[in-house]
Structures are given as C-alpha cells and as structure tokens.
Amino acid sequence: MVVVDKVEEVDGEAVLRRYMDLAKFAALLQSGSFFHCKMSNFDDGLEGGLTADDYITFTNDLAYLDLTMALWPVVQESQEERQVRLDKVERIRSFVDQETFETIFGPMLKSNAVEYFERARRWVYVSCWNKAQTECAGMWSLYGADNSICICTTVNQVSKYLQFDGLEVTKSVMAEVDYLDHGEGSFSDQELGAFVSKAEPFGFEKEIRVIAWNSSKNYGELAQDNPHAGVFSRSVDLNLIINKIVVSPKADGWFKSVVEKLCTAYGLNVEIEYSSLLSPRISHLVDTRLLRK
Incomplete structure (x- = not known):
C-alpha cells in the first residue's frame, strides 16, 4: 500500500474541506474511496505547464x-x-x-x-481540498449543488488514513498549492512545482492537494494515452478521516435527513450540521446568545 506523504511546510492540524453533491457522497460511503482525477482533465490549461522563468x-x-x-x-x-x-x-x-x-x-x-510536462499531466492524479476554518460561499457554488454537503477533516488525518493500492500509484504527496502569475512567477519546487501551482485568479480556493503518480514510468511510457480518468485512494474507516459534515445552505428541507440515513446505513458516525450561512439575522437580544458558540 502507498500512503500519502506530507511536505514539511503543510500544517498537519489545518482544517480541510471537500464539497460534493449527493451522488458523489453516496459513492464515497459505498466504496470508502476518494477519487483523484488525472490532471489533463482539469479545465485550467495552465496547470501542469511551465511559467516563463x-x-x-x-x-x-x-x-x-x-x-x-x-x-x-x-x-x-x-x-x-x-x-x-x-x-x-x-x-x-x-x-x-x-x-x-x-x-x-x-x-x-x-x-x-x-x-515532458505535457505528457506528465496525463499520468499525475490529483484530489483537491479547501484549506479553511470556515465554509466558503464560493466553494458551495462551484463544487457543490443545491443538495450537497461538505466533509471536514485535517491534513494529518488525510495523510495518515488514505492509501493507494500500489498498482497505478507508487508515490503520493500532500502539498499546498502555490498561486502565481505564469508570466512573472516561478515554481518553488523543481520536481513538484508544475503540479502544485495554479494561476492567481484561483487563489480564493486556498487549495491543498493530494498528488499521486507511478514513479516507475519513463519518458516513452508517459507518451502513451492514459485510459483511466483517475485513480482511487481508500480509507479503512471513513470515521478516521471525516470529522463533520455540513449541509448546503441551499439544500431542500428533506435533504439533511437523507444524509443522516445514509451515514447511519454505512456506519459513519459524525456530526451533521446545517451551513452557518443559514444563521438568522440578529434582531433581538436572544439572537446574540444563539449565534455565539
């Protein structure tokens, strides 16, 4: 099995969030696996490419x-x-x-x-996590849906409890994304830099990503088409990774109950709460007590 190495600069206690719709959450519960998309399928064409410098x-x-x-x-x-x-x-x-x-x-x-950099994008697999203590309204809009959830964990938990089978992947690293101007900036790491860098306009994502690859592939093999959309990492027990689930502020009234039943059915025992974006406006002295934690 291949575990996820954490680069020294990443704070192990940092809170990570991942937003997903109900179908992806159900698939996560059923399989106990997280999907890592190959980089060549990303919409941002600059990812995995070179800066001018x-x-x-x-x-x-x-x-x-x-x-x-x-x-x-x-x-x-x-x-x-x-x-x-x-x-x-x-x-x-x-x-x-x-x-x-x-x-x-x-x-x-x-x-x-x-x-090389063009070929490598086909064989580098990535899962993206939002590093944030609180929810992000923009992330709900981009990566969630009306009926969606956000799972909460930490860097240490992902690093410790996610594993790859060692067939498609021989190495995996967790690193913080560097947001830069590809015309003026340069990579902070020679080997990983292209795969942990994004254009500055994506800075609001505050991303930490898990990167995985098969280090045995040579230049010629990288030229081959990769038939896989991505790879999966697995957790023995999702209770070891997921600390809390937050329900979308736009979810229908019945949705939280469905999430609770799914968690119960698959043995996931975590706190499930409504989005803080649903907090009421303060219009009475009592409201000040309700909003304070």
Whole structure:
C-alpha cells in the first residue's frame, strides 16, 4: 500500500474541506474511496505547464540559441580559426544535448522538457481540498449543488488514513498549492512545482492537494494515452478521516435527513450540521446568545 506523504511546510492540524453533491457522497460511503482525477482533465490549461522563468530553467533553448549565434561568420577569421571555433561549438552542443533536470519520474532531457510536462499531466492524479476554518460561499457554488454537503477533516488525518493500492500509484504527496502569475512567477519546487501551482485568479480556493503518480514510468511510457480518468485512494474507516459534515445552505428541507440515513446505513458516525450561512439575522437580544458558540 502507498500512503500519502506530507511536505514539511503543510500544517498537519489545518482544517480541510471537500464539497460534493449527493451522488458523489453516496459513492464515497459505498466504496470508502476518494477519487483523484488525472490532471489533463482539469479545465485550467495552465496547470501542469511551465511559467516563463521555468521555461528558461528547464529547457536548453537559450543554450541552443547561443550556439546558433556562435556559428555566424567572423570577420577576417582564417580557415583554421574557423574550424577550431566550430569544433568547440560542436563539443558544447554535445554537452547541451545531454543536459537533464530532475522530475517526479526521474531525470529528463532538457530538450524534452516541454513534451515532458505535457505528457506528465496525463499520468499525475490529483484530489483537491479547501484549506479553511470556515465554509466558503464560493466553494458551495462551484463544487457543490443545491443538495450537497461538505466533509471536514485535517491534513494529518488525510495523510495518515488514505492509501493507494500500489498498482497505478507508487508515490503520493500532500502539498499546498502555490498561486502565481505564469508570466512573472516561478515554481518553488523543481520536481513538484508544475503540479502544485495554479494561476492567481484561483487563489480564493486556498487549495491543498493530494498528488499521486507511478514513479516507475519513463519518458516513452508517459507518451502513451492514459485510459483511466483517475485513480482511487481508500480509507479503512471513513470515521478516521471525516470529522463533520455540513449541509448546503441551499439544500431542500428533506435533504439533511437523507444524509443522516445514509451515514447511519454505512456506519459513519459524525456530526451533521446545517451551513452557518443559514444563521438568522440578529434582531433581538436572544439572537446574540444563539449565534455565539
């Protein structure tokens, strides 16, 4: 079994939330498994791609440009001098051709950098969690539905109790997403950076993600089509991961009862509460007592 490693910078006690509709919650209860989507299926085309700065770092295009410039004729250069210069350029080119950079799949040639990041997106699997002490109205709208729920847990619980079977996945890491300008910013981590970075407009998501991959795949294998939409991680007991369930503020009156019955049927014994967005307006002295916790 493959467990989820937590990078040092992530606070283990941080509260994580995941918003889902009833169908996905029922599937979670039935299977005890969390889905990790392959990155190439994400709507954001920048995810898994390079920033401008990192393009310079990971590719050898600038080195090849310098070598091309070095091939230009030199005024009043003898035939012997020209041959010496060209031989030097060829020796440098041979070195540049072999330059590599480190990746989560092992060393890759810099000359294959652009293709590598495009290929890797097909074989890197991600599950997304909202790092927040409180609910987010925007997250309800984006990832929930009128009849939806939000499960609450912590970084330590996800890291400790989620496991992969080791067939499709040999490595898994939990990391906080870095929101950046792909034109001006750069990755904070050479190997993981492209897979834990998103464009700045998504910053409101405050995302921590679980990333999983098969580290044994080589450059050629990454070129193959991935027939799977994603992979699943499993928890022996969802009670070890889920601390609380919050019901959508737009849920129908009958919905909370259905969630309670589902939890009972599958042995999930956790607190189920209505969204704090349903708190009443304060119009009386008694209301001040009701809203205080």
